[in-house]
Amino acid sequence: MKHLLRQWLLVLVGLVAFAAHADEFRVGFVNTDRIFREANTAKAAQAKLEQEFSRREKELNDIGNNLKSLSDKFEREAPTLSEAQRAQRQKQLVDQDREFQRKRREFQEDLNARKNEELQQVLERANKVVKQVAEAEKYDVVLQEAVYINPKHDITDKVIKALNASK
Incomplete structure (x- = not known):
């Protein structure tokens, strides 16, 4: 019982100490999606792609x-074609469609891979700028994902401005 009381006392002291320093604790938030949409580096990456x-x-x-x-x-001419001609043209269309689908899949895979590469570079640069802004303005924590964030903690505009200013 004494051990449990001692633990609760320590938690209470910790909370009081945290509350006393809460005014000094600075939290910032960065909206990564906005950076990908609005930063010049992201726009340049999109144009390059x-x-x-x-x-x-x-x-x-x-x-x-x-x-x-x-x-x-083929649909228009099918009624007038012989069975052999209809089967041959239908097979040609199926083969061409299969080739088209394969090329489209390859294109999409290549595009997604390159997009991920470019966005990773943008994200790395953005993270460096976030760190610079956080250190310059003495933020203790900067979050990139949150369920809810008060707009007064959003530093995305500062990060985009600094990212656009850097080369």
Whole structure:
């Protein structure tokens, strides 16, 4: 019983001490999604990805449009074709569609991999800037994920401004 009382007394003393220093404890919050949307480095990474993948995307769109028109043509002409011709053209369409789906999957995988690489670089730079801002303004903790955050603790604008100013 004395041991339990002693533990509660220590917890109470700790809470009182924390409350006394609570005014000195500074918490900040950074919205990573906003950084990915608004920071110049993130916008540059997005533009780089669009430029890098635009040719392949256009090729895929062209293949898809061509496949669609071939399919429409087949649907119109199917009643007049012989059974052998219909089966052959249907097999060609299925093979072309399978190839198209494979190319589209590869494109998506390549795009996602490169996007992750670029966002990782942006995040690393942003984390360095967050640390600089936190040290300069004497924050004790800076959170990136939270269920709720009071807007007065949001330092995202400061981080974006510092990130845009740095090269």
